[in-house]
Amino acid sequence: MTPPPDKSAPPIRAVRIEAKCPGCSKPGTAQYRPFCSKRCADIDLGRWLKESYRVPTEEGPEDADSEGETGRNGVSGQDR
Numbered sequence: 236m237t238p239p240p241d242k243s244a245p246p247i248r249a250v251r252i253e254a255k256c257p258g259c260s261k262p263g264t265a266q267y268r269p270f271c272s273k274r275c276a277d278i279d280l281g282r283w284l285k286e287s288y289r290v291p292t293e294e295g296p297e298d299a300d301s302e303g304e305t306g307r308n309g310v311s312g313q314d315r
């Protein structure tokens with residue numbers, strides 16, 4: 236005798252993603268998920284871009300010109 240398939244598994248349901256607006260903690264809307272409005276999305280995006288633009292390079296590559304030629308004279312493998 237074969238027992239009937241166990242149907243105790245929970246039904247697959249669409250998981251509702253609760254997204255809170257990172258700006259004001261309000262429930263986000265589907266249009267501007269996870270933000271609640273375009274304003275909050277813009278604010279966050281602007282902040283994100285600002286941090287992304289921060290490049291930790293302050294010194295220009297102008298002084299690296301004379302240093303690039305040093306060590307080019309140490310080639311002595313094909314002498315013969």
Ligand SMILES: [Zn+2]
Nearest residue numbers: 256259271275
């Ligand atoms: Zn918001």
